[in-house]
Amino acid sequence: MTPAGAAAPLRRGAGAIAVLVLLGSSALTPGCYTTQLGLLRSGLDSLRAQVDTMRANDAVAARLIEDTRREVGEQRDLVLSAQARQSSTQRDLADLVSRLEGRLDEVLSRVTRVSERSGASRPPVAPHPDAGSVPAAGGTAAPGTPATSAPASPSGPSPSQLFDLATRDLTEGRYPLALQGYREFLAKFPDTELADNAQYGVGECFFAQAAFDSAAAEYAKVGERWPQGDRAPAALYKLALSQERLGRSADARATFEDLVKRFPASSEAGLARDRIGASRR
Amino acid sequence: MRTSPFAMLSPWVALLALASAALAQDVRLDIRSGASSRLPIRCLPLAPAGDRDARTSSVQADEVLASDLQASAVFQVAKAWDPGVLAPPPAQADIGGKWTVNGASVRLAGEVVDATSRKAILTREYRGPLARWRELVHRFADDIVMQFTGEPGVASTKMAFVAQEGRAKELWVMDADGWGAHPLTADGSIVQSPAWAPDASLLLFTSYRGGTGPQLWVLSPEQRKPFLVSGRPGLNTSGAYSPDGQSIACTLSRDGNAEIYRLDARGGSPQRLTDSRGIDTSPAWSPTGRAIAFTSDRSGQPQVHVMDADGSNVHRLTYDVSYTDSPAWSPKGDRIAFVTRTGAGFDIWMCRPDGSGATPVVTGGSNENPRWSPDGRHLVFTSNRDGSRSLWVSDIDGAEPRKLDTGGRKAFSPAWSPRITGEVRP
Numbered sequence: 242m243t244p245a246g247a248a249a250p251l252r253r254g255a256g257a258i259a260v261l262v263l264l265g266s267s268a269l270t271p272g273c274y275t276t277q278l279g280l281l282r283s284g285l286d287s288l289r290a291q292v293d294t295m296r297a298n299d300a301v302a303a304r305l306i307e308d309t310r311r312e313v314g315e316q317r318d319l320v321l322s323a324q325a326r327q328s329s330t331q332r333d334l335a336d337l338v339s340r341l342e343g344r345l346d347e348v349l350s351r352v353t354r355v356s357e358r359s360g361a362s363r364p365p366v367a368p369h370p371d372a373g374s375v376p377a378a379g380g381t382a383a384p385g386t387p388a389t390s391a392p393a394s395p396s397g398p399s400p401s402q403l404f405d406l407a408t409r410d411l412t413e414g415r416y417p418l419a420l421q422g423y424r425e426f427l428a429k430f431p432d433t434e435l436a437d438n439a440q441y442g443v444g445e446c447f448f449a450q451a452a453f454d455s456a457a458a459e460y461a462k463v464g465e466r467w468p469q470g471d472r473a474p475a476a477l478y479k480l481a482l483s484q485e486r487l488g489r490s491a492d493a494r495a496t497f498e499d500l501v502k503r504f505p506a507s508s509e510a511g512l513a514r515d516r517i518g519a520s521r522r
Numbered sequence: 523m524r525t526s527p528f529a530m531l532s533p534w535v536a537l538l539a540l541a542s543a544a545l546a547q548d549v550r551l552d553i554r555s556g557a558s559s560r561l562p563i564r565c566l567p568l569a570p571a572g573d574r575d576a577r578t579s580s581v582q583a584d585e586v587l588a589s590d591l592q593a594s595a596v597f598q599v600a601k602a603w604d605p606g607v608l609a610p611p612p613a614q615a616d617i618g619g620k621w622t623v624n625g626a627s628v629r630l631a632g633e634v635v636d637a638t639s640r641k642a643i644l645t646r647e648y649r650g651p652l653a654r655w656r657e658l659v660h661r662f663a664d665d666i667v668m669q670f671t672g673e674p675g676v677a678s679t680k681m682a683f684v685a686q687e688g689r690a691k692e693l694w695v696m697d698a699d700g701w702g703a704h705p706l707t708a709d710g711s712i713v714q715s716p717a718w719a720p721d722a723s724l725l726l727f728t729s730y731r732g733g734t735g736p737q738l739w740v741l742s743p744e745q746r747k748p749f750l751v752s753g754r755p756g757l758n759t760s761g762a763y764s765p766d767g768q769s770i771a772c773t774l775s776r777d778g779n780a781e782i783y784r785l786d787a788r789g790g791s792p793q794r795l796t797d798s799r800g801i802d803t804s805p806a807w808s809p810t811g812r813a814i815a816f817t818s819d820r821s822g823q824p825q826v827h828v829m830d831a832d833g834s835n836v837h838r839l840t841y842d843v844s845y846t847d848s849p850a851w852s853p854k855g856d857r858i859a860f861v862t863r864t865g866a867g868f869d870i871w872m873c874r875p876d877g878s879g880a881t882p883v884v885t886g887g888s889n890e891n892p893r894w895s896p897d898g899r900h901l902v903f904t905s906n907r908d909g910s911r912s913l914w915v916s917d918i919d920g921a922e923p924r925k926l927d928t929g930g931r932k933a934f935s936p937a938w939s940p941r942i943t944g945e946v947r948p
Contacts, residue, residue: 316749319742323723333943337674344672405876412875413855414810449812475834482832511797512833519793 400430404439411445420446437467441476448479457483474500474507481513559919560598561670562611563591564637566618567603568630573623575652580621583630583659589699590663590677591617593924595899595917596670613637617666628652632662634669644669656701667897676895680743680939681902682706682716682725683913686932693727695743698895698938700913700926706746707731716937717762725937726751726761726770738772738789751789760804763787764811764831771795771805771814771831782816784831795833806849806858807831808875815839815849815858826860828875839877848891851875852898859883859892859901870903870916884916884923895938902926902936 398406407422423442430436440463447456460483463476481496497513504510565588570576584603592599600606600613619632627649634644646665648658660677667675676698685694685705693713696703706725707713714728714736725743728736738752738761752758756775763770770785774792780801784793796802800820807814808831815828826839826846840846845863852859858875861868867888873880884892887907894901898918905914908925913933916923926933 315745315747319745319749323721323742341672405878408876409856409874412808412810412813414812445812449810475830478832478834479830508797508836509834512794515794515797 397429400426400433400435403429404435407439407442411442411449414449416446416450437463437470437472440466441472441479444476444479444483448483451486453483453486457487474504474509477504478509478513481516561596561615562598562600562613563615563617564600564602564613565591566616568619568621571620571622573625576621576623579623579628579652579655583621583655586656586659586699587617587663590660590675591666593699593915593917594663594667594675594677595919595921596667596675615643615670619662623652626652628655628658630655630658630662632665634666656697660697660699673897674941676897676900676938676941678942679896680722680942681913681926682718682743682937682939683928683933684713684716684935685928686934691934693725693729693741694928694931694933695725696926696928700928703928706741706743707748715760715935718937718939719763720765720767720940722939722942726763728759728761738770752785752792754792762805762807764807765809766811771807771816773803773805782814782833795829795831796836797833804848806851808851809853809855813875815851815860817847817849826858828858828877840873840880841877843871843880846871850892850894850901852894853896854898857898859894861890861892864888867906870901883918889914891935893936893938896940900938902938904934904936 403422403426407419407426410416410419410422420443423439423446426439427436427443430439440459444456444459444463447453447459457480460476460480463470463472464480467473477496477500481493481500484490484493484496494517497517500507500513501510501517565584567584568580568587570580584601588599588601591597598611614637616635616637617632618635619630622629622631628651630648632644632646632648633642635641636643644666646662648661650658657678663677664675667673667677679698680695681698681700682693682695684691685703690710691712691714692705692709693707693716694703694705707729709729709731711729711731713731716725716727718725723742724740726738726740729739729748730736731739731748732750732753734753736757736759737750738758739748740751741748751761751770752772752774754774754776756778757773757780759773761770761772768787770787770789772783772785773780774783775781776792777794779799780803781794781798782796782802782805784795785791795814796816796818798818798820800818802816802818802820804817805814806816812831813828814831815826817824818827819825820827821838823845824847826849827836828839829836839849839858839860843862846860847863847868848861850859851857856874857872859870859872862871862882864885868890869882870884870889870892871880872883884901884903884905887905889903889905889907892901892903895915901916901918903914903916904911905923906912907914907923911932911934912928913926913936914923915926
């Protein structure tokens with residue numbers, strides 16, 4: 242312990258002795274002055290203690306307020322910087338996409354020319370059966386080359402090949418190509434097992450591009466043409482979601498309820514119950 | 523008139539396009555066949571100028587540039603200052619430039635010269651503080667990849683991961699080449715499964731730091747102060763940002779059973795996506811945001827499933843592989859990587875999003891938590907292939923996996939950042 246630290250309790254002890262002496266002397270010399278003085282002094286002491294406590298509380302509160310203010314400030318900075326970064330990222334992305342599109346067109350045309358020159362029988366990037374010229378892929382939103390598939394038979398691709406190709410285009414974000422693929426499938430193979438899936442795919446292509454009115458119309462066809470098909474619950478669910486996005490909440494509600502009634506055991510019915518519950522709450 | 527850089531490189535561009543078309547059909551790792559599709563280039567030493575520091579830093583920059591280009595999986599790099607054992611095939615381009623140090627700043631005047639025509643096909647200047655010279659080199663490397671493939675490289679990206687020291691697991695971040703690893707948390711708690719926001723500004727992670735079980739937190743790597751995203755009763759785990767950054771898919775057990783939920787980016791308005799008696803977890807978004815792959819044990823053992831992002835159309839991904847987990851959707855959307863249980867641990871496999879073409883890509887030891895690089899040319903994963911758990915990168919063209927240096931710490935759960943845009947600022 243430091244000398245100063247040792248001195249403090251000593252000083253406090255001396256003070257206590259002085260008070261005792263004072264109290265003793267007041268008891269020895271009777272008189273109301275001394276008693277009142279003592280009372281006043283103890284009153285003052287308790288007031289001082291209260292003030293000290295309040296001051297300490299104040300300091301704690303001030304620190305809390307300061308901490309909160311700093312946290313709010315930090316949160317705001319975070320949000321602002323996130324916003325700023327987002328907008329600049331979007332700009333950069335737009336630039337990048339347009340640069341990439343230009344580059345892709347250039348590369349594809351060059352590749353086509355090279356393969357023409359070398360007389361290759363196989364095109365360098367297998368085009369979609371219905372995509373027209375290869376560079377059409379450059380116009381779609383997502384980067385990447387069109388999906389390739391196993392070589393088709395001379396009479397054209399098989400139903401499953403055509404369906405798989407369209408589904409791959411859908412999965413990888415080439416929605417116009419996927420839409421073409423599914424439509425071609427429906428035109429060529431309307432009565433095959435995959436036809437309801439292709440019709441559902443048409444709806445998906447519109448839904449993914451936020452064309453909810455077209456999506457709703459296409460999903461509705463799944464339920465009309467294949468009412469007991471395995472795609473029917475999902476199509477009803479997506480129909481209701483499209484209706485929700487179009488602001489037709491009463492229609493959406495009716496579709497969800499129809500789904501729950503007709504396919505109570507489907508997982509989509511579970512989701513629909515959640516939705517109905519949420520709209521009630 | 524300026525001639526297009528492609529005019530001189532057209533056969534190579536064609537070859538690359540053909541190679542990538544071929545790759546798209548079968549990405550099975552084959553160590554010997556893979557390296558041959560790389561474009562041979564030669565790195566020349568950067569010519570130092572300016573201060574005395576220029577010599578030292580340029581020598582380091584030479585190595586970093588060569589290593590970036592080799593790691594890009596696009597090039598086969600020959601170093602002019604280090605001929606190596608085997609004679610490399612004739613280079614198609616020479617990479618070089620001038621390295622000028624002026625006090626605390628550095629300037630890199632990079633140049634790519636076509637080996638046949640001896641004409642420059644890329645000249646670009648980069649400036650920045652000397653203390654951050656590596657970033658200039660990474661940018662040049664990414665621009666070179668862009669020049670040859672039409673898509674920038676990933677040398678400027680970051681890697682987040684979980685590092686174990688003692689009993690604590692903290693969130694760490696480092697450059698994609700393993701340089702500059704540093705912790706972002708120091709809670710003495712347990713961090714799991716970090717995930718980047720699509721603009722790389724935020725990291726979402728699971729942490730036990732709140733003391734009431736696993737919660738979802740987010741922090742900005744620069745500010746390092748975590749904010750709570752979801753601290754609902756029960757589990758709040760395995761968060762993943764949607765590609766547009768507007769939503770988070772995660773696992774919550776607030777309704778009793780572990781299910782996948784979709785939250786808004788602030789963690790609010792939860793919407794349940796799955797409804798099964800099994801445990802549903804590890805959601806991974808498709809790059810279009812249309813679908814989500816996840817792990818569910820609804821069929822008895824953990825299996826990767828795929829559903830639409832609104833929860834409809836749930837279907838199991840693969841049927842011929844038992845016990846699958848940790849799905850990761852490739853940035854181009856054409857592949858899903860996942861792990862499958864072997865006797866001793868896990869192998870990494872890959873298949874198409876419809877489940878077809880399932881094939882092993884990383885085997886040997888136990889390999890877990892695969893995550894894609896933003897260009898889809900590499901996978902980073904956790905492995906114990908050389909003893910202790912650490913991070914490894916595998917190029918999907920089949921080069922030997924390489925270990926990332928995490929300072930000897932045990933490392934888990936890597937997350938490769940999206941591309942980081944913007945200039946190097948002091």
